[in-house]
Amino acid sequence: MIISKENLSTAADILKPHHKKLGLLFFLTAIQAVMFSAIDPLAMKFLIDALSEGDVQTFIYLAVGVTFIATFGRVLIYYTALTSQKIKNDLHQNLTVEMAESLYNKPYEEIAEKGRGYFTSRLHDEARQLSGVVDVCTTLISGFFVSVIGLSVAIWLSWEITLALVVIVPFLYFLAHRFSGKISSCTERLHETEAQFKSILNKAIDSFKYVKTHSLINQAQHRIEEGITEPLDARYKNTKIAAMYQSISSVFLSYAELSVLIAAGIQVILGAITIGSLFALTRAFGMIVGAVQQLSSVIPHIAALNGLLERYRVFTQKVESPQGASEIAAHSELELHNVGFSYGDKQILKDVSLNVNHDDKILISGGNGVGKSTFLNLLAGFYQPQQGRITLAKDKEMSTALYPFQFLPGTVKENFNTLSLKWDSSGRAEALINELGLQECLDVNYDDLSEGQKKKCQIAACLLKPANIYVLDEPLANIDDQSKENILGLIERYTKKAAVLMIMHEGNNFKDKFTRFIDLKGDGKVTVS
Ligand SMILES: Nc1ncnc2c1ncn2[C@@H]1O[C@H](COP(=O)(O)OP(=O)(O)OP(=O)(O)O)[C@@H](O)[C@H]1O
The missing domain is CATH 3.40.50.300 (P-loop containing nucleotide triphosphate hydrolases)
Known part of the structure; x- marks a missing residue:
């Protein structure tokens, strides 16, 4: 599992208060996906077929219709972006406020030991990154609709060729499974070391007068340099694992796309499909590949989110009040x-x-x-x-x-x-x-x-x-x-x-x-x- 059951239910809990706006966002995302994945390749097929048959009137009607739908699609993109940012802001605010409650329920020893920089990072930076759960959801919804509809269009045009692309899915699943655990634990380490560094940075800034009085700028720089090394190493490792996963999956996706193109070309030469269908097929496959790529590139984000959700869950876990005595x-x-x-x-x-x-x-x-x-x-x-x-x-x-x-x-x-x-x-x-x-x-x-x-x-x-x-x-x-x-x-x-x-x-x-x-x-x- 890329994301554990507990973290999945934590994600559901933090999204619950925003269900109305999220419903609207997911609806807008789904409409966009349907519009672009179904209408685009089909319009392409009928436009080219009308051209090759010399049917100018149908061609003009189609062209006007496509232009109108494309404009409407851009307006949808604009509203989707605004709705998404609004939900992320609300979520960020809620998470920070909830984490503040947990902060005041922690034993003072922990607050004193870790320092205010540490908790600033957790309440602000981690809450902001957690609000990225909204982007992950919309990417998943859009990827799902584009692949399903693109796939249906492709099957309608030629089911034999479509099979060539589907073969790659189990392999991508295997890759995702192999890399996600590593990304998740690496993300937890990244955020912990970042929070620790913020604490060091705060102390370095607070020591301004001491540093100036004793001309300790070099020593302060050295301490800051030492402190930032660990989070940067963790970030590099994270990027390395995510990039390796994305490169391997994209290579296999482009192989699949190429084989589809070759197979469709042969079908046109044999007269099994029209040129319009060839264009439509390549468009549909381009979209499916894009969507699958989008889905596979979201996997490192889900794995990172799993790490963040784990940290949030532990942070907000209710502990027995020591004041019980x-x-x-x-x-x-x-x-x-x-x-x-x-x-x-x-x-x-x-x-x-x-x-x-x-x-x-x-x-x-x-x-x-x-x-x-x-x-x-x-x-x-x-x-x-x-x-x-x-x-x-x-x-x-x-x-x-x-x-x-x-x-x-x-x-x-x-x-x-x-x-x-x-x-x-x-x-x-x-x-x-x-x-x-x-x-x-x-x-x-x-x-x-x-x-x-x-x-x-x-x-x-x-x-x-x-x-x-x-x-x-x-x-x-x-x-x-x-x-x-x-x-x-x-x-x-x-x-x-x-x-x-x-x-x-x-x-x-x-x-x-x-x-x-x-x-x-x-x-x-x-x-x-
Ligand atoms: N969080 C901590 N971790 C480790 N040692 C600590 C910590 N807090 C205090 N100490 C140490 O415990 C000892 C007692 O500290 P405390 O502040 O209670 O002393 P105090 O009697 O109030 O001193 P003063 O009169 O100078 O204010 C000191 O040696 C201090 O360095």
């Missing part, structure tokens, strides 16, 4: 039971147990790189513990401000409006914006804010959500010294009835704001006081 009833708001976590050999947490109560205000401290941010990511459910479990009590909400932070595309105001609507808290939003002095930032995009302003936006967004637990990583980083006390006071006011876990390097200056202290030692051990 939170369903388990916990006595405290948040409980850690013998939690262990490490990055490779680096142990971050070892056998850590802890209860977070409903009004705990916890300061998390420890030197650089001991694992404070990782600890908060585990509490928030963005990372999963490798040993033990973390349970959030039922119906308890958590709000976070963690690194790396980013708003959705749009201005700060648009983002706050969305949050206000979501949490039904426009009064709270207005108060936070005023108290944090964010009025001047409202019409600006988040990326264009100063680092301190960004930090204030993160705090406001975090506090806007009514929650039972607030988790903040370095809320005072980049905040000017005069404002620090105020901002801590503001967090204190907005989280009065909730538990708070906060990383702060200068926490010792504000010890009175906390009721408990967690100190990470760097060897997986944690002290709680």
